[in-house]
Amino acid sequence: MTLPLPRPVFDANATGGGLGDLPDWDLTDLYPATDAPEFSRDMAWLEKACADFAADYEGKLATLDAAAMLDCIKRYEEIDVIAGRIMSYAGLRYYQNTMDSERAKFMADAQDRITTFTTPLVFFSLEFNRLDDAHLSGLLSQNADLARYKPVFDRMRAMRPHQLSDELEKFLHDNSVVGASAWNKLFDETMAGLMFKVEGEEEELNLESTLNLLTDTDRAKREAAARALAVVFDKNIKLFARIHNTLAKEKEVEDRWRKMPTPQTGRHLSNHVEPEVVEALRNAVVAAYPKLSHRYYRLKAKWMGLDKLQVWDRNAPLPIETPKTVDWDSATRTVLDAYGAFDPKMADLAKPFFEKGWIDAGVKPGKAPGAFAHPTVTTVHPYVMLNYLGKPRDVMTLAHELGHGVHQVLAAGQGELLSSTPLTLAETASVFGEMLTFRKLLDAAKTPGERKTLLAGKVEDMINTVVRQIAFYDFECKLHAARREGELTPDDINALWMSVQAQSLGDAFDFMDGYETFWAYIPHFVHSPFYVYAYAFGDGLVNALYAAYADGLPDFQAKYFDMLKSGGSKHHKELLAPFGLDASDPKFWDKGLSMIAGFIDELEAMEG
Known part of the structure; x- marks a missing residue:
């Protein structure tokens, strides 16, 4: 089990080039603001919870009965939720504008503190993996609620042949922030800071806008964009x-x-x-x-x-x-109709993304390129990021990322440790959502x-x-x-x-x-x-x-x-x-x- 740090989650003016109103994230479901008392409260809680967890369980996992082991796992899961919530908030703010040094500092400071707080937890997976197979099987057979976590334990114990000493694991954990x-x-x-001088364009463009020109109808523009990319990449190679x-x-x-x-x-x-x-x-x-x-x-x-x-x-x-530009309302309708034709429940699961500030769609200076769905934690909800420019392909990207979002909402019922889907299966709902739309x-x-x-x-x-x-x-x-x-x-x-x-x-x-x-x-x-x-x-x-x-x-x-x-x-x-x-x-x-x-x-x- 590893504590979550934000995956690369990838601000457009609220309106742009005939696309209609493009939604921005409302991150208040995570925290109202960086200086909110809730944020400070959770950070303080996390520090104490990690220290208490280590004091209560380090060196003692082999002595726990099934009920005590279940309490231990639930406490670990709660720590996972709070750490994930903090880092999701810090990470999503950062990816909205990676050029903002305040946001970068806020995320780095949060990551440093969480790494420090969670270092005492490194013992857990190491000690758990040293439990005898027969002993663990006995515990699972005695408690159905504990047995639910078996897939998590299996994945963790798959690392048994590859784990190092407790001291080395703690060092690697501590060292991760500078690695x-x-x-x-x-x-x-x-x-995020690279700018590209594309022949024929009045102003320099960022990476996302330059890559976007590679799908332009004008071949000369496409060539100019490719050559501009090559010049800047070579300069920084x-x-x-x-x-x-x-x-x-x-x-x-x-x-x-x-x-x-x-x-x-x-x-x-x-x-x-x-x-x-x-x-x-x-x-x-x-x-x-x-x-x-x-x-x-x-x-x-x-x-x-x-x-x-x-x-x-x-x-x-x-x-x-x-050539056609698909405005935001049309894109929304297209995807929701395709989802609804498969099953109305799928469209119902997707609607809150559009209605509650769970999507950040536009292209803005400093915003990370690309698109993705970040699950945050199971007690909140996912957030989808796009760089929407109105191309038909962008509609497919919306269908794709919304598929991830629906998957993450449905899987949340498993709880923090069991909800996370391996990458090989994580693309299932996203690609299926694309296929339905297509x-x-x-x-x-x-x-x-x-x-x-x-x-x-x-x-x-x-x-x-x-x-x-x-x-x-x-x-x-x-x-x-x-x-x-x-x-x-x-x-x-x-x-x-x-x-x-x-x-x-x-x-x-x-x-x-x-x-x-x-x-x-x-x-x-x-x-x-x-x-x-x-x-x-x-x-x-x-x-x-x-x-x-x-x-x-x-x-x-x-x-x-x-x-x-x-x-x-x-x-x-x-x-x-x-x-x-x-x-x-x-x-x-x-x-x-x-x-x-x-x-x-x-x-x-x-x-x-």
């Missing part, structure tokens, strides 16, 4: 190489001490997924590159009248696509051109989610393996990046000079090593799930809601069994990949 956490902050603040070198080395040192057999092992353990399942997914996707990305991009080059695509064409709108739009398409545009957009999103993320995973595997042999120069990292890009995107592409530095802005490599395969896992899983839904599996909706309500209380095998699915079957991944191939088949047939 990876500090390098993460440096990366975030550097990225030594810093980004230093961050990656340091984080990869720090991970290698800790992995070596923990006797982790591979750099990926820690991620697999936290995802509660077997290495062979991930390997089967990776191999299935790489084998499918030719029939997915290579084939689709050749088709796209033909549509665009080009012999070769450039990197700035990868996410370009199709020539037949009529299918609703596809069914409503009035012309072949509209259908083609929708299909192509979905294929591109799936390639970005499956092919691109597995290429990212391969890049990380190569990067961490190479770092074990010694320090990597920027050119070394660039070469690793280009090797996976050429393999995954195929022969339809020429790569401009400068593209070799585009690894630099991907936050997952910095914040969460090997996170990326979870996207491909989620997409493949949802394609198989959606096929079961489309085939009319009885009581699908009830089974689906039960799965989401389970949070982290069940293994993927157990969760998927009611749908007749098994992710450990190597053929499982081919089902999802064949859905993408089927969409490309239809697009090719339209050419005939």
